[in-house]
Amino acid sequence: xxxxxxxxxxxxxxxxxxxxxxxxxxxxxxxxxxxxxxxxxxxxxxxxxxxxxxxxxxxxxxxxxxxxxxxxxxxxxxxxxxxxxxxxxxxxxxxxxxxxxxxxxxxxxxxxxxxxxxxxxxxxxxxxxxxxxxxxxxxxxxxxxxxxxxxxxxxxxxxxxxxxxxxxxxxxxxxxxxxxxxxxxxxxxxxxxxxxxxxxxxxxxxxxxxxxxxxxxxxxxxxxxxxxxxxxxxxxxxxxxxxxxxxxxxxxxxxxxxxxxxxxxxxxxxxxxxxxxxxxxxx
Amino acid sequence: xxxxxxxxxxxxxxxxxxxxxxxxxxxxxxxxxxxxxxxxxxxxxxxxxxxxxxxxxxxxxxxxxxxxxxxxxxxxxxxxxxxxxxxxxxxxxxxxxxxxxxxxxxxxxxxxxxxxxxxxxxxxxxxxxxxxxxxxxxxxxxxxxxxxxxxxxxxxxxxxxxxxxxxxxxxxxxxxxxxxxxxxxxxxxxxxxxxxxxxxxxxxxxxxxxxxxxxxxxxxxxxxxxxxxxxxxxxxxxxxxxxxxxxxxxxxxxxxxxxxxxxxxxxxxxxxxxxxxxxxxxx
Numbered sequence: 001x002x003x004x005x006x007x008x009x010x011x012x013x014x015x016x017x018x019x020x021x022x023x024x025x026x027x028x029x030x031x032x033x034x035x036x037x038x039x040x041x042x043x044x045x046x047x048x049x050x051x052x053x054x055x056x057x058x059x060x061x062x063x064x065x066x067x068x069x070x071x072x073x074x075x076x077x078x079x080x081x082x083x084x085x086x087x088x089x090x091x092x093x094x095x096x097x098x099x100x101x102x103x104x105x106x107x108x109x110x111x112x113x114x115x116x117x118x119x120x121x122x123x124x125x126x127x128x129x130x131x132x133x134x135x136x137x138x139x140x141x142x143x144x145x146x147x148x149x150x151x152x153x154x155x156x157x158x159x160x161x162x163x164x165x166x167x168x169x170x171x172x173x174x175x176x177x178x179x180x181x182x183x184x185x186x187x188x189x190x191x192x193x194x195x196x197x198x199x200x201x202x203x204x205x206x207x208x209x210x211x212x213x214x215x216x217x218x219x220x221x222x223x224x225x226x227x228x229x230x231x232x233x234x235x236x237x238x239x240x241x242x243x244x245x246x247x248x249x250x251x252x253x254x255x256x257x258x259x260x261x262x263x264x265x266x267x268x269x270x271x272x273x274x275x276x277x278x279x280x281x282x283x
Numbered sequence: 284x285x286x287x288x289x290x291x292x293x294x295x296x297x298x299x300x301x302x303x304x305x306x307x308x309x310x311x312x313x314x315x316x317x318x319x320x321x322x323x324x325x326x327x328x329x330x331x332x333x334x335x336x337x338x339x340x341x342x343x344x345x346x347x348x349x350x351x352x353x354x355x356x357x358x359x360x361x362x363x364x365x366x367x368x369x370x371x372x373x374x375x376x377x378x379x380x381x382x383x384x385x386x387x388x389x390x391x392x393x394x395x396x397x398x399x400x401x402x403x404x405x406x407x408x409x410x411x412x413x414x415x416x417x418x419x420x421x422x423x424x425x426x427x428x429x430x431x432x433x434x435x436x437x438x439x440x441x442x443x444x445x446x447x448x449x450x451x452x453x454x455x456x457x458x459x460x461x462x463x464x465x466x467x468x469x470x471x472x473x474x475x476x477x478x479x480x481x482x483x484x485x486x487x488x489x490x491x492x493x494x495x496x497x498x499x500x501x502x503x504x505x506x507x508x509x510x511x512x513x514x515x516x517x518x519x520x521x522x523x524x525x526x527x528x529x530x531x532x533x534x535x536x537x538x539x540x541x542x543x544x545x546x547x548x549x550x551x552x553x554x555x556x557x558x559x560x561x562x563x564x565x566x
Contacts, residue, residue, distance in 0.1 A: 091528075092490070092525075092526065092527065092528070116532050118488060118531055118532035119532040121488055121489040121491075122487060122488060122489065122490070122529060122531050122532050123532075125488075125489035125490055125491035125492075126466075126489065126490045126491025126492070126524070126525065127491075130491065155438060155439075155459075155465075156438075156439065156457075156459050159488065160452075160453065169443075170443065170453075170456055173453055173456065173457070174439075174456070174457040174458065174459075175457065175485075175488040175489050176438075176439050176457075176468075176488070176489040176491060176492050177489075179465075182438075182462075183409075185459075202458075204405060205401060205404055205405060205408075205442065205458040205459070206404040206405065206408035206409065206458050206459040206460075207375070207405070207408055207409045207410075208404075208408035208409025208410075208413065208459060209408070209409070209459050241409070242375075242409065243375065244375065245374075245375070246405060248401055248405050249399050249401035249402040249405050249406075
């Protein structure tokens with residue numbers, strides 16, 4: 001495989017990753033992951049959480065459906081993890097309460113369901129629960145999230161937005177996420193909902209963010225060094241704006257944005273990518 | 284003066300501040316600071332940058348007006364600083380170039396002018412210049428910004444938005460800023476442009492962010508412990524959403540948002556506020 005050479009360090013910024021402060025794996029999932037066949041993504045999560053010794057905590061807050069967490073509980077128990085518990089957080093008081101915090105203390109894996117990511121940011125942002133999830137990840141606990149649960153993992157989160165291939169101003173709304181990882185923006189249901197336009201517009205607005213667009217039934221495993229690996233059925237689209245030119249600061253209202261020199265990577269399952277050097281890992 | 288008691292640490296989150304990784308003062312200014320009379324805010328910046336020993340670097344990138352930086356240069360030279368230089372960054376190539384980086388190496392104070400904050404995020408976000416500004420602040424160099432230059436300082440930045448007192452969904456667009464400070468969102472021209480609605484909507488979307496609304500000709504000095512002091516002519520509005528209730532995740536389109544239990548602080552010049560405990564400092 002031909003791989004672009006690593007750039008000289010004096011010429012190109014070594015992109016800051018949270019590797020220095022994070023030890024646990026992150027696993028954003030693009031939504032609609034297989035729950036019936038080999039359940040590859042969910043099984044990989046359970047394995048990384050400890051396999052038969054895994055103690056999984058499921059957070060269904062993003063969903064307004066009462067049973068959202070129970071479905072995952074049944075799946076993980078079917079994989080013979082040691083335990084799988086659903087923790088219910090329906091308000092900021094819940095997210096600050098001792099019994100909710102206690103649930104996470106012994107977890108070896110935390111799983112955030114899909115739904116509406118604004119429920120997560122509005123109810124859990126800035127609470128003790130957010131802090132214990134961050135602390136858990138820092139001491140090595142894997143944190144996974146699907147769809148809304150994937151978006152919330154990063155510091156900057158897509159909250160709302162429009163579909164379409166052309167980047168436009170005001171195409172997507174960002175909100176602060178949980179900040180388990182900085183310097184990336186995670187989008188999901190990516191090609192299924194045609195979200196390349198909004199990801200380009202977000203990267204153009206600040207190319208310090210690396211765009212990760214994750215397809216359905218596809219996930220990325222982000223290790224402690226900021227190296228990611230794609231698993232699942234489809235692909236992950238990475239938008240690197242390091243050398244981008246855009247006129248986003250001159251566009252008015254909801255106008256279309258010119259984007260030039262965005263570097264695009266489409267990674268199929270098994271591919272690995274180093275977010276620090278923003279390049280494919282050989283082999 | 285009556286001050287709310289510090290809450291017990293087990294009951295209330297000690298809000299994370301970047302104090303652990305930052306040593307230099309930050310000074311966001313609400314725009315339209317006095318440039319003719321006593322120039323209190325600009326003189327305070329020059330003083331904190333070293334007074335007669337200050338080596339000031341002015342970054343006019345936010346402005347599309349060629350002379351924006353020169354005006355500040357004349358003002359700072361009039362205050363008898365040792366040097367005041369304007370560094371021109373009009374593209375991402377500029378922001379990665381050695382001669383631009385060199386300008387900052389000996390700076391004792393960095394000043395970002397007003398204009399359009401998307402010019403700053405789009406041209407400088409993720410570049411070497413952003414990194415050297417962050418490094419400079421970490422080793423003790425004061426970084427100040429007015430208007431757009433104030434907004435860009437935080438990790439989450441208001442990029443675009445509407446005026447008005449009622450918070451609404453999609454009222455403001457956030458973009459990633461330089462991240463010299465986390466967990467706050469800085470708004471400027473605050474009461475002059477009636478921006479309380481948008482600040483409330485942003486805090487409601489993730490109450491982990493403390494809202495700072497800075498009036499014109501007013502500034503806050505943020506020390507290395509996350510304690511702020513107000514200076515200038517008008518006030519600073521702080522929105523603390525720790526105990527907020529909102530229905531932001533149920534609102535559709537551009538609907539109005541219910542916000543309850545937002546804690547508001549209006550701080551006049553001379554007042555000090557501890558962002559870690561989110562409370563007024565006595566005395």
